[in-house]
Amino acid sequence: MPQTDYDIVIIGAGPAGLTAGIYAARARMNVLLLEKAAPGGQIIITDWVENYPGFPEGISGYDLGEKMLIQAKNLGLEISTEEVTAMELSPGVKTLHLGEKTLTTKSLIIASGASPKKLNVGEEKFMGKGVSFCATCDAPFFRDKTVVAVGGGDTAVQEAIFLTKFVNKVYLIHRRDELRATKILQERAFSNDKIEFVWDSVVTGMDGFFGVENVHVKNVKTDETKTIKADGCFVWIGTVPNTDFLTNSLELDEWGFIKADKHMETSVPGVFAVGDVRDTPLRQIATAVGDAAIAAVSAEHFIENLA
Amino acid sequence: MSSIFEIDDDAFEKEVLGSAKPVVVDFWAPWCGPCRAITPIIEELEVTYGDKIKFVKVNVDENPLTPSKYGIKAIPTLIFFKDGEIADQITGMVAKAKLEETIKAL
Numbered sequence: 587m588p589q590t591d592y593d594i595v596i597i598g599a600g601p602a603g604l605t606a607g608i609y610a611a612r613a614r615m616n617v618l619l620l621e622k623a624a625p626g627g628q629i630i631i632t633d634w635v636e637n638y639p640g641f642p643e644g645i646s647g648y649d650l651g652e653k654m655l656i657q658a659k660n661l662g663l664e665i666s667t668e669e670v671t672a673m674e675l676s677p678g679v680k681t682l683h684l685g686e687k688t689l690t691t692k693s694l695i696i697a698s699g700a701s702p703k704k705l706n707v708g709e710e711k712f713m714g715k716g717v718s719f720c721a722t723c724d725a726p727f728f729r730d731k732t733v734v735a736v737g738g739g740d741t742a743v744q745e746a747i748f749l750t751k752f753v754n755k756v757y758l759i760h761r762r763d764e765l766r767a768t769k770i771l772q773e774r775a776f777s778n779d780k781i782e783f784v785w786d787s788v789v790t791g792m793d794g795f796f797g798v799e800n801v802h803v804k805n806v807k808t809d810e811t812k813t814i815k816a817d818g819c820f821v822w823i824g825t826v827p828n829t830d831f832l833t834n835s836l837e838l839d840e841w842g843f844i845k846a847d848k849h850m851e852t853s854v855p856g857v858f859a860v861g862d863v864r865d866t867p868l869r870q871i872a873t874a875v876g877d878a879a880i881a882a883v884s885a886e887h888f889i890e891n892l893a
Numbered sequence: 894m895s896s897i898f899e900i901d902d903d904a905f906e907k908e909v910l911g912s913a914k915p916v917v918v919d920f921w922a923p924w925c926g927p928c929r930a931i932t933p934i935i936e937e938l939e940v941t942y943g944d945k946i947k948f949v950k951v952n953v954d955e956n957p958l959t960p961s962k963y964g965i966k967a968i969p970t971l972i973f974f975k976d977g978e979i980a981d982q983i984t985g986m987v988a989k990a991k992l993e994e995t996i997k998a999l
Contacts, residue, residue: 622988624930631926648926667934667989685990714967714984723925726954727966796964818966 587892588678588692592618594885595682595691597670598828600627602861602874603697604654604663609882610695611661615889618691619658620684622669626651627699628825628862629871633722633748638871647722650871670831677855678892692892693856693885696844697878700825700862700869705736707791709819716798716818721745724818725752733818734759734801736789742822743767743775749820750780757814759784759803784814792819827863839865850881856888896936897950902958908949910977915999916947920970922954927986928969934989935971942996975999 594610596603599621610617629635632647641650659665672683673694680694702719704710709717718724725748733753735746738760744767746756758775763785765772775781784803790811791802801819804811827843837845837853843866844859846852852859858881859865861874897919900908909916919935921928939948953960953968963972963979973981973995981995 622990623986624927624934626926626930630930646926648929651926651930667937669988669990714970714982715964716966718967720925720927720967720985723922723927723969724967726922726924727960797966 590679590690590692592616592689592691593889594618594693594695594882595620595680595689596695596697597831598627598697598699598861598863599625599655599665600697600699600861600874601629601651601654601871602699602878603627603695604651604658605875605878606695606697606860606882606885607658607663607665608654608661609879610885611658611663613882613886615886617663618689619663619665620668620670620682621665622667625655625665628701631720631722633745635871672831672833673835674833675835675854675857680857692889693858695850695858695860695878695881695885696852696863697859697861697874698828698831698863700827700843702821703824703826705789705821705823707789709792709821712792712794712798712819715796716794717792718818718820719822721748721820724820725749728753728818730754731817732757732815733820734789734803734814734816735820735822736760737822737824738762738765738767739822739824740767740771743771745820745822746781747771747774747778750778753818754780756781757784757801757816758782759787759789761788761806762786789819825862825869829863848880849884850877851884851888856885858885897932897939897948900949900951902951902956905951905956905959908947909974912947912974912977914945914947915980916949916974917996918972918974919948919950920953920960920965920968920972921950922952922968924954925968931969931986934992937989938992938996946996946999973999 594617596619629647636644668684674681846859850858860877
C-alpha cells in the first residue's frame with residue numbers, strides 16, 4: 587500500500603463534504619476536509635429548507651449547515667481552511683497542491699459544489715450595487731422598492747417569494763412560458779400579489795448611476811424589448827461547477843460537471859465526486875448527502891483493496 | 894459571540910476614518926448566513942494580523958447610515974480603509990487566501 591499523508595481527503599464543506607466526513611470519521615479513517623472559505627456551502631444563502639426530512643417546521647439553511655458541521659466536528663473530523671489550487675491524480679497516490687503546500691492521499695472525495703451562474707450581460711459592475719444571488723442577505727436593502735428576479739426553478743421561485751416580505755414588487759423574468767419549480771412553490775408564487783411574471787424573456791442588460799436603476803429585458807419569442815425600472819436584480823438561473831483546481835484529469839459532462847458511476851467513482855480510481863459538482867439529475871441537500879454516504883463507503887472499500 | 898470590535902454609525906468616523914492603522918470593516922447583519930459563516934475567518938485573520946490592522950464590524954441593521962453612505966446593497970461586504978480612504982472592497986464570500994492577500998496589500 588502506498589504511503590500517503592491521508593487515507594481520504596474531502597474537498598468542500600457543504601452538506602455533501604460534511605456527510606462524507608461524518609461517514610469517514612466514524613469509519614476511523616485518516617481523513618482531512620479542506621474548505622477554502624466558510625463551511626456550509628450554498629445552503630447558507632437559503633433562507634428556509636422545507637424538503638430535508640427531520641425538520642417538520644423547516645430549518646434555515648445556515649442552521650442546518652451549522653448542525654452538520656458540529657456533528658462532523660463532534661466525531662473528530664479534521665477541517666482545514668485551505669484552498670486546493672491544483673492536483674495530480676493517479677490510481678495510486680493523489681497529490682494535492684494547496685498554494686505552496688503539498689499533500690498526498692489514497693482517495694479523494696470532491697464535494698466542491700457549484701456557484702450561481704452569471705447572466706454575463708455586464709452585471710459585474712453592479713455586483714453589490716443591486717445585483718445579488720442571496721435574497722436572505724440582501725433583500726432588506728430593497729425594502730419597499732421594486733426588484734427583478736431571474737429564473738424559473740425552485741431557487742428562483744422560492745427566493746422571489748422571500749423577497750416579497752421586503753419589497754413592493756418582484757418582476758420574475760423567465761425564459762420559458764412555465765416554471766420548472768416544484769408545484770407547491772408555484773402555487774405560492776401565483777397567489778402572491780407582489781410577483782408579476784414576465785414570461786419568455788431574458789435579461790439583456792442593466793444600467794444605473796449609483797447602482798442598478800433599469801433592467802433591460804427581451805422577449806425571446808417576439809424579440810420585443812422593454813426596460814423595467816428596478817433597484818435590484820436577483821439572479822437564480824442555475825449553477826456552474828466549482829472545478830477550477832481540476833487540470834483535465836477527470837471526465838466531465840458537457841457543462842463541466844464531474845461524471846461518476848453508481849459508487850460515485852470518477853474516471854480515476856479512488857477519486858469520487860458528490861453533490862452539486864457531480865453530473866446528476868437533481869441538486870438537493872437530500873441528494874448531496876446520499877451521494878456522500880455512498881462515496882465515503884466506496885472510498886473505504888477502495889483503500890481496503892489497495893495492494 | 895464574535896470577538897471583533899463592534900462599532901456604530903457615530904463611532905465610524907473616529908474609529909475607521911481617523912484610525913492610524915489600516916482598518917478592515919465587516920458590514921454584516923444577523924439575518925445573513927454568509928456573514929455569520931465568515932465571522933470565524935475574520936477572527937482568525939484578526940489573530941494573525943491584529944497588531945498591524947484594525948478589524949471592526951458594523952451591523953447594517955442597527956446602523957443604516959454608514960452602509961448607505963458607501964452604497965452598500967449586499968452583505969457580507971468588507972471595506973479595507975487606509976488613511977481614511979477606501980483601499981479595497983470585497984462583497985460576498987471569498988476564499989480566506991483572497992482576504993489574506995488583500996490584507997497584506999494594505
